[in-house]
Amino acid sequence: MLTRETILSWPKTDLHCHLDGSLRLQTLMDMAQQMDLMSELPADSLAGMQKILESLDHSDSLADYLVWFKYTIMVMQSKENLQRIAYELVEDAARENVKYIEIRYSPILHREKGLSMEQVHDAVWQGCQDAEKATGTKARLIVCGLRDRFESESFRLAGFAQHARTKGVVAFDLAGGEAGNPAKLHVHAYQFARENNMNLTCHAGEAWGPASIHQALHDCGVHRIGHG
Numbered sequence: 001m002l003t004r005e006t007i008l009s010w011p012k013t014d015l016h017c018h019l020d021g022s023l024r025l026q027t028l029m030d031m032a033q034q035m036d037l038m039s040e041l042p043a044d045s046l047a048g049m050q051k052i053l054e055s056l057d058h059s060d061s062l063a064d065y066l067v068w069f070k071y072t073i074m075v076m077q078s079k080e081n082l083q084r085i086a087y088e089l090v091e092d093a094a095r096e097n098v099k100y101i102e103i104r105y106s107p108i109l110h111r112e113k114g115l116s117m118e119q120v121h122d123a124v125w126q127g128c129q130d131a132e133k134a135t136g137t138k139a140r141l142i143v144c145g146l147r148d149r150f151e152s153e154s155f156r157l158a159g160f161a162q163h164a165r166t167k168g169v170v171a172f173d174l175a176g177g178e179a180g181n182p183a184k185l186h187v188h189a190y191q192f193a194r195e196n197n198m199n200l201t202c203h204a205g206e207a208w209g210p211a212s213i214h215q216a217l218h219d220c221g222v223h224r225i226g227h228g
Contacts, residue, residue: 011099016226019105020072022089025049031075041071062207063177077113079123086127094135104142104173108153117160125167144173145189147181154189162196171199178207183215190220199223
């Protein structure tokens with residue numbers, strides 16, 4: 001009989017993990033309290049938040065599922081919070097005997113309080129480095145363009161990813177709501193990243209079938225598919 005304990009004992013890698021989808025619920029509530037944002041949360045207790053989070057497994061669509069991210073992103077607007085969240089994510093991965101993890105995120109989502117993309121990234125990377133020193137788990141970062149934004153933003157993020165390769169970035173990605181937001185509209189961002197010898201990945205086949213995978217492979221030239 002395969003047990004949870006056996007699986008936990010195996011050394012593992014995690015190649016698809018979202019920073020803004022990996023907050024501890026208590027951390028989310030602590031930060032919301034500190035920022036006077038408790039009224040923005042869908043529940044005012046840890047048990048209530050846990051119940052709502054579990055219900056997301058039965059979401060009618062990817063779009064419905066992604067609504068949850070607005071609660072995490074609202075607290076991820078300071079260097080201190082971003083550093084803590086990154087640290088705790090790597091710490092939690094280490095507890096599951098994950099030896100190497102790639103964490104993806106989009107720096108532009110964390111600029112509502114005036115942080116630059118460089119400040120955002122430096123905070124996340126510092127949290128990862130601190131956690132690696134404490135746990136031994138190696139963490140690297142993937143910068144995401146967003147499907148529902150203009151390609152000019154994806155192009156800018158691809159440029160930032162190329163610039164930040166000396167600070168833990170290992171690839172460029174495209175994430176967000178898939179249906180109605182084709183990857184081929186971001187092809188120039190991928191072309192730039194490819195011409196700068198970057199690793200390329202793309203969310204595809206999660207909510208929009210084989211055509212999405214075809215675009216990721218043949219229009220964007222990716223090396224890895226997210227979900228498939």
